[in-house]
Amino acid sequence: MTRKAILIFGLISVIGGIHLATLREGQEWGDDFSLYIAHARNIAEGRPYADTGYIYNPANPTLSPRTYPPIFPLLLVPVYLLFGMNLTAMKVFVVLLFMAMLGVLALLFQRRLPLPYVLGCLAVFALNPFVWQQKDRLLSETPFMLFAYLALLLAEKAMQESRKKRAIFLGLAAGAAAYLAFGTRTIGVVIVPSILASDWLRQRRLFSSINLAIGAAFLTGVAAQKCLLVVEGSYLDQLVFDPGLYARIAMSLGLALGQFFDNGYSNAVRLILFACLLGPASWAVLARSPGRLSSCEFFALFNFAILVFWPAAEYGQRFLLPILPVFFLWVAEGLHRLESTSLRRLEKPAAAALTLAVLLSYAGWFSRKDTGPIRDGVSAPEAVALFDWVQNQTNPHDVFLFQKPRAFALYTGRPALAHRTADDHYRLAHTLQKHGATHIVVYHSSPMPLFQKSGRLVETFIAENPSGFTQVYENEGFRVYRIREGALASIKVANRSPGPEINSDGQHATVP
Numbered sequence: 001m002t003r004k005a006i007l008i009f010g011l012i013s014v015i016g017g018i019h020l021a022t023l024r025e026g027q028e029w030g031d032d033f034s035l036y037i038a039h040a041r042n043i044a045e046g047r048p049y050a051d052t053g054y055i056y057n058p059a060n061p062t063l064s065p066r067t068y069p070p071i072f073p074l075l076l077v078p079v080y081l082l083f084g085m086n087l088t089a090m091k092v093f094v095v096l097l098f099m100a101m102l103g104v105l106a107l108l109f110q111r112r113l114p115l116p117y118v119l120g121c122l123a124v125f126a127l128n129p130f131v132w133q134q135k136d137r138l139l140s141e142t143p144f145m146l147f148a149y150l151a152l153l154l155a156e157k158a159m160q161e162s163r164k165k166r167a168i169f170l171g172l173a174a175g176a177a178a179y180l181a182f183g184t185r186t187i188g189v190v191i192v193p194s195i196l197a198s199d200w201l202r203q204r205r206l207f208s209s210i211n212l213a214i215g216a217a218f219l220t221g222v223a224a225q226k227c228l229l230v231v232e233g234s235y236l237d238q239l240v241f242d243p244g245l246y247a248r249i250a251m252s253l254g255l256a257l258g259q260f261f262d263n264g265y266s267n268a269v270r271l272i273l274f275a276c277l278l279g280p281a282s283w284a285v286l287a288r289s290p291g292r293l294s295s296c297e298f299f300a301l302f303n304f305a306i307l308v309f310w311p312a313a314e315y316g317q318r319f320l321l322p323i324l325p326v327f328f329l330w331v332a333e334g335l336h337r338l339e340s341t342s343l344r345r346l347e348k349p350a351a352a353a354l355t356l357a358v359l360l361s362y363a364g365w366f367s368r369k370d371t372g373p374i375r376d377g378v379s380a381p382e383a384v385a386l387f388d389w390v391q392n393q394t395n396p397h398d399v400f401l402f403q404k405p406r407a408f409a410l411y412t413g414r415p416a417l418a419h420r421t422a423d424d425h426y427r428l429a430h431t432l433q434k435h436g437a438t439h440i441v442v443y444h445s446s447p448m449p450l451f452q453k454s455g456r457l458v459e460t461f462i463a464e465n466p467s468g469f470t471q472v473y474e475n476e477g478f479r480v481y482r483i484r485e486g487a488l489a490s491i492k493v494a495n496r497s498p499g500p501e502i503n504s505d506g507q508h509a510t511v512p
Contacts, residue, residue: 004115008106011119015126016099020092024136026374027087029448031407033138035064037090038410039073040080049229053409055399055417055435059427061237062312063418064406070229071147071183072140085410087138094142095135101146102126105325108153108296109332117332120351124358125328129365130260130317136374141321144185148322151177152295155195158210159202171210175217182218183225187306187322192218194298201290238311250308252315259317260324263361264368273357280334280354281327287337300326376446378407382477386441387411389473389480394439401432402441403454421453425461433488440469440481 001009027033038052049067056066075097076090083089102122109118125131134141151174158170174195182188195214200206258274285297300323307313307320335354338347377383390400390412397415402408405416419431432440442458443451462469468487473480 004110007115007119008103008122011122012099012102012106015102015122016095018127019095019098019132019135022132022135022371023088023091023095024372024374025088026377026379028137028374028377029404029407029446030137031378031404031410032064032068032140033087034404034406034410035068036073036076036138036140037080037085038406039068039070040076041085043070043073044077044080052406053413053415054406055415057417057419057431057435058237059423059431060418060420065237068140069183069186070225071180072143075143090138091135094138097146098126098135098142101142101149104146104149104153108149108156109329111156112294112329113332113336117336117351120355121325121328121332124355125325127359127362128260128324129262129362129369131321131324134321139318140184141318144181144188145322145325147177147181147184148188148191148299149325151175151181151191152195152299155210155214155295158214159199164209167210168213171213172217175214176221178214178218179221179225183221187303190299190302190306191295194295194302197298197302198293198295201293239309240311245311246308249311249314253304253307253313253320256315256317257320257323257327260320261358261361263364264366265364270361273361276354276357277327277331280332280337281330282334283337284330284333287334296326296329299323376448378411380477382445382475383411385475386473386478386480390414393473398438399436400439400441401437401458403443403450408441419454419457421450421457423457425457425464428457428461429488432483438483439472440483442479442481443477444479445477 035052035054038054039049041047042049042051049070052067054064054066057063076093079086079090079093102125105125106118106122109121113121154170154174154177158167158174161167161170175192178188178191178195181191192214196206196211199208199211205211258271261270261273261277263270263273288297303323304320307316310319313319331354332351335347335351338344338350378387387408390408391414394414396413400408400412400414400416401419402416403418403421405418408414408416417431417435417437419428423431431437440458440462442455444455444459446452446455462481465487468484468490469481470484471479472482
């Protein structure tokens with residue numbers, strides 16, 4: 001093993017150890033993880049893939065599609081078979097995937113950067129507070145980045161390979177990795193176009209044997225997924241035509257990128273630091289001629305472009321996570337370019353100063369945040385008590401309204417859906433009646449705005465129609481109301497007539 005490999009492996013091992021040592025007990029209310037686990041359980045137990053208990057509400061499409069792509073659930077199947085629904089075991093597995101992803105990034109970055117910059121990029125990315133939080137969230141971003149960057153790395157190797165058979169083999173491997181990324185997160189569809197766009201600008205070729213191998217392997221994976229699983233994503237339900245919204249989302253994503261450098265104390269210092277990083281990053285991109293743009297540049301560009309048209313991506317820091325490694329790559333390249341200018345003496349001091357400033361910003365954030373057990377989530381005592389009561393005291397066919405329906409369905413085995421927090425009483429009654437809801441759960445003590453808005457709407461609605469509901473359970477955090485049979489059909493909402501639905505982005509849509 002070379003000195004370079006030892007240093008990279010050592011850094012990745014230290015970072016992985018930090019992530020493992022700081023795993024937090026419990027699980028947050030963000031319930032994307034629930035759908036992934038439910039899919040993994042269904043695969044492991046031979047159930048229908050989509051049988052998760054989550055009831056999709058077309059009036060609230062931004063919450064979640066009906067199903068998620070299958071690759072992350074497939075990865076979780078062995079963990080589920082060995083440990084059951086043990087969230088800690090699953091988190092450990094995701095950290096191991098994260099370490100593998102850092103290894104792929106190291107191999108990709110060292111093709112463009114000297115070793116010190118590679119180590120610096122890995123450190124500032126992996127220790128970023130937002131990135132650090134992902135280890136406790138059981139989300140698909142980590143495996144997605146692993147497969148996406150593996151595809152980009154293998155494609156670059158294929159393009160530079162002189163032996164045709166080996167080049168085609170690498171192309172097939174790159175296409176397979178691209179499919180695995182797409183099968184993890186649908187936005188992985190940008191990977192193959194990114195590779196093709198780069199090759200076209202560099203070589204003015206599109207239908208080379210390598211590109212055909214990449215496309216064939218990718219499409220084979222997509223076709224196999226379509227044949228083996230009925231994955232109905234419902235993603236297109238979220239799309240609207242609104243150029244003003246697109247401009248607002250683009251601006252919000254630029255601001256969200258700066259949020260990765262939140263220090264927990266001063267917004268002004270954060271903006272200054274972000275500007276200092278944005279300078280060399282912009283220089284690195286603008287200094288490249290079109291023929292030298294790699295698939296990494298196109299991956300970041302196409303990824304961002306799709307997000308601009310996605311209403312749920314507004315201020316969505318999480319959606320930018322796959323682009324963050326490329327941003328740090330650009331910063332490092334911009335700093336390294338000083339070597340070829342009259343300011344080359346400033347290169348090392350500037351790189352060291354910026355790295356130190358970023359790490360100090362991270363330290364400031366960590367000093368203000370609770371890194372102990374997660375107190376408010378699915379493992380909180382009041383949530384566990386609620387889930388136990390529902391399992392023991394309700395019918396398996398009862399349907400619940402709750403703002404985290406995927407987690408509720410996973411832990412109770414009961415069907416659940418959520419309303420939009422922008423609903424009024426008429427739309428709420430319509431949602432309850434349309435989906436056959438039998439119970440409403442209110443999280444009355446939560447500090448989360450989502451639960452507070454829902455609670456105000458639901459409690460007021462119930463107070464105005466007391467004959468239609470019966471409170472059947474209460475603990476320190478939750479109240480459960482049973483909807484009396486036939487009550488919704490007779491509820492009269494004062495001063496409200498049926499009208500058009502209004503989505504969270506202000507657009508009109510037909511009442512489903």
